[in-house]
Amino acid sequence: MSILIKGVLLNDAVKDVYIEKNEIRHIGTDLQVQADQVIDGKRKALIPGFVNAHTHAAMTLFRGFGDDMALMPWLEQKIWPNEDKLTYEDMYWGTKLACLEMIKSGTTTFSDMYHQYEATADAVEEMGMRALVAGACFDGFNLKLAERCKRENEKLMAEVVGNYSDRIRYAAGPHAIYTVSGELLKWIHSFTAEHDAPVHLHLAETEGEVQDSVKKFGLTPVRYLNKLGVLSPRLIIAHGIYVDDDEIRMLADHDVKVVHNPASNMKLASGIRFKFCEMRKAGVTVALGTDGCSSSNNLDMVEAMKLASLLGKAWRKDPEAIPAGEIFKAATEAGASAIGLKAGRIAEGYLADLCLVDLNIPAFIPNHNFVSNLVYAANGSCIDTVICDGKILMQDKKVPGEEEIMERTAELAYKLVKES
Numbered sequence: 001m002s003i004l005i006k007g008v009l010l011n012d013a014v015k016d017v018y019i020e021k022n023e024i025r026h027i028g029t030d031l032q033v034q035a036d037q038v039i040d041g042k043r044k045a046l047i048p049g050f051v052n053a054h055t056h057a058a059m060t061l062f063r064g065f066g067d068d069m070a071l072m073p074w075l076e077q078k079i080w081p082n083e084d085k086l087t088y089e090d091m092y093w094g095t096k097l098a099c100l101e102m103i104k105s106g107t108t109t110f111s112d113m114y115h116q117y118e119a120t121a122d123a124v125e126e127m128g129m130r131a132l133v134a135g136a137c138f139d140g141f142n143l144k145l146a147e148r149c150k151r152e153n154e155k156l157m158a159e160v161v162g163n164y165s166d167r168i169r170y171a172a173g174p175h176a177i178y179t180v181s182g183e184l185l186k187w188i189h190s191f192t193a194e195h196d197a198p199v200h201l202h203l204a205e206t207e208g209e210v211q212d213s214v215k216k217f218g219l220t221p222v223r224y225l226n227k228l229g230v231l232s233p234r235l236i237i238a239h240g241i242y243v244d245d246d247e248i249r250m251l252a253d254h255d256v257k258v259v260h261n262p263a264s265n266m267k268l269a270s271g272i273r274f275k276f277c278e279m280r281k282a283g284v285t286v287a288l289g290t291d292g293c294s295s296s297n298n299l300d301m302v303e304a305m306k307l308a309s310l311l312g313k314a315w316r317k318d319p320e321a322i323p324a325g326e327i328f329k330a331a332t333e334a335g336a337s338a339i340g341l342k343a344g345r346i347a348e349g350y351l352a353d354l355c356l357v358d359l360n361i362p363a364f365i366p367n368h369n370f371v372s373n374l375v376y377a378a379n380g381s382c383i384d385t386v387i388c389d390g391k392i393l394m395q396d397k398k399v400p401g402e403e404e405i406m407e408r409t410a411e412l413a414y415k416l417v418k419e420s
């Protein structure tokens with residue numbers, strides 16, 4: 001299987017890009033190669049597919065449900081009681097809707113943390129995307145539940161993870177330090193070390209979490225993880241808003257990855273002072289995510305880039321903070337590197353996870369600066385074509401099967417919320 005993209009705008013020059021199997025093979029001008037499929041790149045720009053580094057895909061079912069609440073009441077009163085009712089069918093179709101929405105707005109890979117691993121993985125497999133799917137862990141500081149969670153993750157690793165293609169990889173997903181015991185966090189750290197798998201955790205998201213951590217463990221969240229010995233290059237923390245300079249140094253020293261989720265941080269009013277510039281200066285890999293659809297309330301990474309950049313400038317009162325080019329890197333290259341993928345860049349030998357942007361829309365006219373237009377002027381609807389793992393998932397803004405996905409999910413979500 002091969003694809004030739006002809007005459008596309010790539011870093012301010014018009015290029016041809018040849019894809020063979022799942023890799024970018026050649027980038028040049030006027031390439032004379034035969035390909036199974038040829039895509040006309042005229043009035044289009046080529047970018048790497050976005051990496052949504054923190055989400056809960058099937059939470060699409062809860063879009064517009066539990067709005068205008070703070071994190072803990074939102075989780076405890078609205079989300080957790082309803083998540084208990086989710087069936088395989090809900091999870092599968094909810095994830096399919098998430099994949100559809102992500103493909104339509106240019107995301108090719110996402111890092112997910114939710115319930116029912118197989119429902120998520122089945123949906124991702126069929127939709128053709130790439131995902132790091134985390135096996136959820138909550139023990140509520142209960143020994144029996146901790147044992148159950150260990151057995152579940154061992155079983156996932158032994159019996160489930162290998163049934164999927166290379167596009168789908170396993171991570172462990174301990175929810176947070178207020179729902180998962182230190183003993184289980186340590187077990188997860190060694191279990192994933194044995195399998196060289198990432199660990200995806202919510203951390204330092206609210207002031208309340210920091211206060212409770214100090215009360216319960218005598219330490220702030222990052223210091224607590226440091227004491228447990230679970231900081232590592234495989235650890236991906238979502239949010240990380242409340243960290244001081246010493247904690248940023250600890251994250252950098254252990255090469256921990258951090259995911260900024262500007263929409264969710266603002267909507268749940270968790271906090272706005274995410275220390276993007278300090279973390280980057282210290283050498284921390286900072287990726288970008290949307291979080292789930294009940295707190296963000298969409299999965300549009302183009303919108304997430306704009307929010308992150310504008311928010312970062314606003315709270316610092318510094319217009320030079322987080323320029324378009326930097327946040328574009330966070331949404332692509334840094335996301336890929338955070339989850340260990342050779343993607344997020346358009347270069348020979350990299351994975352063919354790519355998008356064509358439609359330049360024939362007002363947001364790109366005039367096009368003095370493409371990255372500025374993409375981050376500050378456009379939204380996800382500028383994406384015309386999506387290629388993941390060398391296969392076309394969307395062309396001319398159409399994804400096969402999209403009507404059925406929207407119909408099925410609307411019915412399931414309506415039932416779920418009506419019964420709540």
Ligand SMILES: CSC[C@H]1O[C@@H](n2cnc3c(O)ncnc32)[C@H](O)[C@@H]1O
Nearest residue numbers: 056079113114115136137175202292
């Ligand atoms: C381990 S399954 C994931 C779990 O996380 C919940 N969740 C969604 N968004 C957030 C957030 O911003 N902070 C903490 N927890 C969140 C989700 O509803 C699942 O229960």
Ligand SMILES: [Zn+2]
Nearest residue numbers: 202238291292
């Ligand atoms: Zn989250």
